[in-house]
Amino acid sequence: MSTTFRTAREEGQQGIDWRRELPPLLAVAGLAADYLSPAALWTLALPMLAVAALLALRSFGKAALVFVLSSWILIPTASGVLSAFDAQSGTQRLLVIGGGAERVRAVLEPCFSDQVRIEQLPVGRGHVIDPHWVLKDTIRTFVGIHNERVLDQARRNGWITCGAFYD
Numbered sequence: 001m002s003t004t005f006r007t008a009r010e011e012g013q014q015g016i017d018w019r020r021e022l023p024p025l026l027a028v029a030g031l032a033a034d035y036l037s038p039a040a041l042w043t044l045a046l047p048m049l050a051v052a053a054l055l056a057l058r059s060f061g062k063a064a065l066v067f068v069l070s071s072w073i074l075i076p077t078a079s080g081v082l083s084a085f086d087a088q089s090g091t092q093r094l095l096v097i098g099g100g101a102e103r104v105r106a107v108l109e110p111c112f113s114d115q116v117r118i119e120q121l122p123v124g125r126g127h128v129i130d131p132h133w134v135l136k137d138t139i140r141t142f143v144g145i146h147n148e149r150v151l152d153q154a155r156r157n158g159w160i161t162c163g164a165f166y167d
Contacts, residue, residue: 019057022057023054023057023059023062024062026050026053026054026057026059026062026066027050027054027059027062027065027066029050030046030047030049030050030051030053030054030066030070031047031050031066031069031070033046033047033050034046034047034070034071034072035071035134035138036134039137039141044072047066047067047070047071047072048067048070050063050066051063051066051067054066071138071141075138075141075142075145076145078142079142079145079146079149080149082146083146083149083150083153090115091114091115091116091117092115092116092117092150092153092154092159093116093117093118093119093150094108094112094116094117094118094119094147094150094151095119095120095121095143095146095147096118096119096120096121096143097120097121097123097124097139097140097143098123098124098125104118105118110161110162111160111161111162112154112159112160112161113158113159113160113161115154115157115159116150116154116159121139121143123139
């Protein structure tokens, strides 16, 4: 009896080469589980389990890709990049999704100095991007994280003139 592991292809049989087929499947499954799961802390385990499985299969590139593209890394990083880009111009943008940007502007603009602008994203019904389901939730998560970052920076720099944002 041989103690070496042989694949079906080496034996001359027709079959699936699991060492080649399993890593892409794990990468897609890990990212799908991440983005399709609710926004809760326990969902961090889903892409990290896929990363661990890919590392065990010695598929380092795919493991790194799943890690970087997971919602726990990609969305906060994208928010930080946008904030850093805005900081170069000396202003920050509060993002608004969908309709009602004028109403939000009328209520919020008096509470901020000139360093904070309110900008409507072209997302939603009747706009450039009309996302549904997972993409809609992902965009909302990005906007929420980004706006929290902007409000924190505005508090630190004294750009807020209304007391309601200090709670």
